[in-house]
Amino acid sequence: MTEVIREGSVRVGVDLAKRVIQVHAVDAHERVVTSKALRREQFLAWCARLPEGSLVVMEASSSAHHWCRRLIAMGLDARIITAQLAAPYRQEGRSGKNDANDAAAICEAGGRPRMRxxxxKSVQQQSMLCVHKLREGFKEERTACINRIRGLLAEFGLVFAQSPDALRTALPEALEDASNELGPLARIALDRAVLHWRxxxxxxACxxxxxxxxHRDDVDVHxxxxxxxxGPVTASVGLVPRQRSSGGKNHLGGITKHGQTYLRTLLIQAAKSAVMTAHRRNDPISRWVLALRERSGWQKAVxxxxxxxARILWAVMTRGEQFDASHVSIKPA
Incomplete structure (x- = not known):
């Protein structure tokens, strides 16, 4: 195979990895120009030889947004595609999955005219996602720490209410109570666990x-x-609902499991709070939720x-409009 041409449009499929990056390039006539593996430090220099405006498509991964930002700054049309959309274009199927075949499939999928x-993401968006990911990790660690403390206390016959606040209130007295079975070494160990919890x-909190x-600084989040x-946590994460549209009719689907698990969790938690307090409000959405809760049950209403x-958030963020709880949608003619 020849090296990348200097003139004319080029489409490149990229399969990213930590150390080796596989590229697959075709010209305007869909002829394969090159297909090879590059070391990480060679990738940008290789892309610099592509004609300006060439389409470079890569699969979504932890470093995809970083590479796209670098390539866009170089004048290339860099885009990201999800794995489930690229997989059907792998000619060898599941049995032929390797870096070269994946890059070819990404290149083929990127050339489809209606591909999504x-x-x-910008540096600021990814920075905020770092905070969210750290927050979720700390939450999981805190839950594990609380459960570990409960398990250790139960071995000495000390069982408290399920609420973390109840455990936090009862722990100091339990550790100071000389009449229970806690030994000196166990008290020291539990002290360290409490410090970790704190x-x-x-x-x-940070x-x-x-x-x-x-939330205070960003207009879209507000x-x-x-x-x-x-609330601010859910509002600071963007989303797009699943679509099933054909024949000129748009059908926005539910919260698909192909999306981000963390975002779905936030939406469900936000909905639980809204359903529990819907009886205090008189807007159309709250009345609809109350009627649905009576008709179909609490879980389905949530x-x-x-x-x-999810749909309202998508509309608010894409159109730049303010949310109106009393808004009544009108079906277009």
Whole structure:
């Protein structure tokens, strides 16, 4: 295979990895120009030889947004595609999965005229996602720490209420009570566990402060947080609902499991809060939720509201409009 041409349009499929990056390039006539593996430090220099405006498509991964930002700054049309959209274009099927075949499939998928691509995140957006990911990690660690403390206490016959606040209140007295079975070494170990719990609480508080500051400073986040039940944490994460549209009719689907698990969790938690307090409000959405809860049950009402919030958030963020709880949609002619 010849090396990348200097003139004319080129489409490149890129399979990213930590150390080796596989590229597959075709020209305007869909003829394969090159297919080879590059070391990480060679990738940008190789892309610099591509004609300006060439399409470079890569699969969504931890470093995809970084590479796209670098390539866009070089004058290339860099885009990101999800793995499930590229997989059907792998000619060898599941049995032929390797870096070269994956790059070829990404290149083929990127050339489809109606292919959906992942928006490239800015440095600021990825920085905020770092805070969210750290926050979720600290939450999981805190839950594990609390469960570990409960398990250790149960071995000495000390069982407390399920609430973390109840455990935090009862722990000092249990550790100071000389009449229980806790030995000196066990008390020292539990003291360290309590310190760890306190440290995780401080880390979580710091993440919440950063998210709250982002909510105050970002207009889009502030606009999204106006939805019923949606707070700064959920508002600072973007989303797009699943679509099943054909024949000129648009059908926005539910909260697909192909999306981000963390985002779905936030939407469900926000919906639970809104459903629990819907009887205090008199807006159309709250009345709809109450009627649905009576008709179909609490769980279905929560999922339905989460789905509705996903669509409203998408509309608010893409159109730049303020949320109106009393808005009544009109079907276009």
């Amino acid at each position: 691509f992942v928006p490239v 440290e995780l609480d401080e880390h979580l 993440c919440d402060q950063r998210i709250a500051q982002h 606009r999204a947080a106006q939805l019923i039940g949606v 999922v339905a509201l989460a789905n509705k919030n």
